[in-house]
Amino acid sequence: MKGPELRYSTAERHPACLSTTPLQVQQPKPYPLSPTVNNDRYPILSLINQCNSTKQLKQVHAQMLHTGLFFYSFTAGKLITASALSPFSSLDYARQVFDQIPQPNLFTWNTLILFLQLLHHCEHFPDKFTFPFVIKAASELKAFWVGNAFHGMAIKGSLSSDVYILNSLVHFYGSCGDLDLAYAVFVKTLQKDVVSWNSMITDFAQGGCPGEALELFRGMEKENVKPNDVTMVGVLSNCTKKLDLEFGRWVYMYMKCGSFEDAKRLFDKMQDKDIFSWTTMLDGCAKLGEYDEARHVFDAMPRKDIAALNALISAFEQNGKPKEALAVFRELQLSKDAKPDEFTLVCALSASAKLGAMDLGRWIDVYIKKHGIKLNCHHTTSLIDMYAKCGDLEKALEVYYSVERKDVFVWSATIAGLAMHGHGRATLDLFSKMLEAKVKPNAVTFTNVLCACSHTGLVNEGQRLFYQMEPVYGVVPGEKHYACMVDMLGRSGLLQEAVKFIEKMPILPTASIWGALLGACRLHGNIELAGQACSRLLELDPRNHGAYVLLLNIYARTGKWDRVSGLRKNMRDFGLKKEPGCNSIEVNGIVHEFLVGDNSHKLSKEIYSKLDEITAKLKSVGYVPNKSYLLQLVEEEDMKEQALNLHSEKLAIAYGLISMGPSQPIRVVKNLRVYGDCHPVAKLKSGLYDREIILRDLYGFHHFRGGNCS
Structure with a gap:
């Protein structure tokens, strides 16, 4: 123009x-x-x-x-x-x-x-037009004492009731990180306009208090103050923290709060869609599980900047779609329009960790070094987590030792890595070094340490640490810590002590706590207590299919087939289905997934041929399948054996044997618990084929080597 x-x-x-x-x-x-x-x-x-x-x-x-x-x-x-x-x-x-x-x-x-x-x-004393400008300047510089002095001058000049000055002060104190003073000024503003509310909402939002920001927005509604575009921007990011549909309708955040159709209608009516609108729609679709629609929005975007790519990668990664997240990341790798930033790399590392995609995780590690990206604590924590969850504990420890300044998250991630690999004593040693380094443990640290004690039978050590949490370290035990204690006692066979512990807890038992007891009952075959634990769990979470599956396994192992049938009928009546077992294995940077009885892989013929070979070798050394682990009432004995052979982790290991070099470890990630027939078979395979097999399930790692498990 x-x-x-x-x-x-x-x-x-x-x-x-x-x-x-x-x-x-x-x-x-x-x-x-x-x-x-x-x-x-x-x-x-x-x-x-x-x-x-x-x-x-x-x-x-x-x-x-x-x-x-x-x-x-x-x-x-x-x-x-x-x-x-x-x-x-x-x-x-x-x-x-x-x-x-x-x-x-x-x-x-x-x-x-x-x-x-x-x-x-100047012969004039500063007036109500002067102070907002200078206070804003102090906000930009975060010059607390300077702005505080301006506040005092405004009071001295009898200008402390002026709404423009007060609004500026609310913004100023929020910018300096003093939300209490900002709110005190806000409360004293008698004639609040929309700017007053926006300033305080923004302060809360940027100060990490989303709940307070949203409550303040509700207060606007009660005071009949009409929000404007600035208000919407202030509360936009906070709506994702609360799935409150009615509140979401007020701020036109249907997508963030779960009403997909409302959001889509609103979006389609928009004449001028800016990059922010596109990105919000994209992010909302992915978070609501509308992945096809998210992909459609992404493909339709006139301009795909790194923010849009990050929104899609992050949404997939945080909502249990790591494979889709890495697919978008690969598109970014091939793109000439955008380059990954620090947020992208952290999200991609997290997705790699969840999927066990260590080749891609290594690529990101090399990328960071090649481009001279200085490792911050987020990068370091993500790298440690990725290597540990992909089965390379030595590499995770190498990253840990390379860092000079370690914050609580770096220590906690390394402790978690040792814990998930079953190194209980090493975990406690590292925890002691953390205390020597004057780093205060947090709730996550204690969860990881207690898990290590639980998985390695260190009951006394775990109990001592648990009862020191609040009086010694100032960390109040939460649901996860209580669940760890129940799991620890239960795994060690102290089931009655676990029950007494639950009865004495100062919090009401949650589904995870009853689930920990149920899992211990499965381990030790305690049918009656398992039934009680399952009943209490289902009272809290009636559609928890995991509870049914655990109880099914207990009944099947003990030959209670009538109870298996009754439980299966209950599941059908509730419309519940057992989550299918899925195992993934990364070969040459590509993640391959296998379901039970899967024949969709392009090398399916070769995989099943290898399975036949494995079965013959297992029989030659005297292995007899334990058919009691089958949940189905299969009549023919040969069909039972065939069903066991078609378990998804066995398919994944067979693919690893035919596609990977003899010196390469076979790393398999399972979405469920490893138990039953698959565990002894994996041990035998590691000896028969002289291969290292690393199997990760929901609860940790199994390192099979030379016919043994770690």
Whole structure:
């Protein structure tokens, strides 16, 4: 869009001003002026608002000098405002203009924020127009004591009730991280306008208090203050933290709060969709599980910046779709339009960890080093977590030792890595070193340490740490810690002690706590207690298929087939299905997934041929399948044996044997618990084929080597 045109002869130009494209207007003659000049009488003033470059502004400046209009403080102030506050502002030029004014008025001083000079040279005390500007400047610099002094001056000048000053102070204290003072000023603002509410909502949102931000928004509604676009931006990110549909409707965040159709209608009605709208729709689709729609939105986006790619990768990664997250990341690798940033790399590492995709995780590690990206704690924690969950504990420890300054998250991730690999003593040793380094453990640290004690039978050590959590370390035990204790006691066969522990807990037992007891009952075959635990669990979570499956396995192992049938009928009545076992294995950077009886793989023929070979070898060393682990009532004995052979982890291991070199470890990730017939078979395979097999399930790692398990 072109700016206004003003024409005058070369002789009429002020020598201090630059010329540019001519601007068209009638040239006024010199005239006397009063402080009430207006744009209608003197059209040159309206041209100031129409200028879109400093050069055009200088043309207007020259014309004002020629006519004498510049030498009145009111009109000169308008010129300074444009030069200092417009999109093409130049503070140097504004200061030059200011210095030419013989007697600048208060408005002019306000415009340039020459606050200290104003105090020394201006006859006027700063007014309600001055303070918002200087307080905003203090906010930008996060100069707490300076802004606090301005607050005191405003009170001294009897300006402490002015809404503009109070709004500025709310923003200032929030910017400096003092939410208590910001809220105190907000509460004292008697005549709150929408800016007042927006300032406090933004402070809460940016200060990590989403709940308070959303409650404040509800307060706006009660006070009949109509939110504007700034309000929506302030609460937008916070809606994702709460799935409150009715609240979501108020802030037009249907997508974030679960109403997909409402969001889609709203989105389709939008005439001008900016990148923020596209990204919000994309993020919401993925988070709601509308993955096809998310992909459709992504493909339809006119411009795919790194924010959009991050939204899709993050949504997939955080919602149990690591394979899809890595697929988008691979697209980013091939893209020339965007490059991964720090957030992308952390999300991709997390997805790699969940999927066991160590080749890609290694690529990211190399990428970070190649591009000289300085490792922060997020990167370090993600790398340790990735290597540990992909089965390479040595590499995880190598990353840990390479870091000079370790925060609680780095320590906790390394402790978790040792714990999931069954190194209980090493976990406790590292925890002791963490304390020696004066790093205070948090709730996550204790969860990891207690899990290590549970998996390795260190009951006394685990109990000692649990009862020290609050009095010694100031960490109040939560649901996960209580569940760890129940699991620890139960795994060690102390089932009655586990029951007594539950009865004495200061919190109500949750589904996870009853689930831990049920899992221990499965391990030790305690049918009656398992039935009680399952009943209590299903009271809290009636559709928990995992509880049914655990009890099914207990009944099947003990030959209670009538109970198996009854339980299966209950599952059918509730419309529940057992989650299918799925195992994945990464070969040459590609993750291959297998389900029970899967024949969809392109090498399916070779895989089943290898399975036949494995079965023959197992029989030759005297292995007899334990058919009691089958949940189905299969009549024929040969069909039972065939069903056992078709378990998905056996298919994955067979594929690893035919596709990977003899020196490469076979790393398999299972979505369920490894138990029953698969465990002894994996041990035998590691000996028969002289291969290292690393099997990860929901609860940790099994390292099979030479016919043994770690």
